[in-house]
Every structure is written in structure tokens, then in C-alpha cells.
Amino acid sequence: QVQLVESGGGLVQAGGSLRLSCAASGGTFSRHTMGWFRGTPGKERELVARIRWSGDATKYLDSVKGRFTITRDNAKNTVYLQMNSLKPEDTAVYYCAAQTANNDYGYLPTHYPYWGQGAQVTVSS
Numbered sequence: 001q002v003q004l005v006e007s008g009g010g011l012v013q014a015g016g017s018l019r020l021s022c023a024a025s026g027g028t029f030s031r032h033t034m035g036w037f038r039g040t041p042g043k044e045r046e047l048v049a050r051i052r053w054s055g056d057a058t059k060y061l062d063s064v065k066g067r068f069t070i071t072r073d074n075a076k077n078t079v080y081l082q083m084n085s086l087k088p089e090d091t092a093v094y095y096c097a098a099q100t101a102n103n104d105y106g107y108l109p110t111h112y113p114y115w116g117q118g119a120q121v122t123v124s125s
Helices: none
Strands: 003-007 010-013 018-025 034-039 046-051 058-060 068-073 078-083 092-098 119-124
Touching (some): 003 092, 018 034, 018 119, 034 068
Parallel strands (some): 010 119
Antiparallel strands (some): 018 078, 068 078
């Protein structure tokens, strides 16, 4: 059973930066495609970024391209989301999530059975 714990959220002014971290346990980390989602009250979670289990290919939500970077460190069982040039509309709870081993299914939350507890990111104007 995969367990995920996020850290690194907080309050930042527009134009600033934050780095989220997600520590994984209970699985073979290098075999899991990892994603970062974000959600706001009353809205469905959206996929912000994902990194494939094999080859480290990455994909991003259009609105964060060029500003956010997802990386992984398999030796540390950790995935990161570096967020630069933050905007107020980036304010959300950010969730780390994992697909099942050796898969890369898609962008829907249902493709990710393993979830962290969420980290609040608030960007002030």
C-alpha cells in the first residue's frame, strides 16, 4: 500500500516561489507515475503536472507551463513540484498522487488510487 505525505505549502506573494515535496512509502517508488493535482472548494481536482515512472517524461497543465516543474528523486522516494512566478489563481490545495505500478493511464483523478493529504498554497496579490 502506497502512502504519500506532502510538505512545503504556505503563503507567498504573487511572483514568488514555493517548492512542494511528496515523500512516498509502501511501494516501489520508481515504478509509479506520479502526479500533482490541485483543487479549490466546490471544484473538481485538476492535474497540474505528472512525471512518468519510466523515462521521466513530464506533462503540465497549460496554465502552469514554464512556471512549474515536476521532478523526482527515486533514491529519496520523493517527488517535487517547483512553483515559480506564482499567481493568485494558483491558490489551491495541492495533492500528490500515484498511479499503480508500471502504468501511465491518463489525467483523471480516478487514474490515481494513491493520494496524499494535501498542502495548502495561498498566493496573495
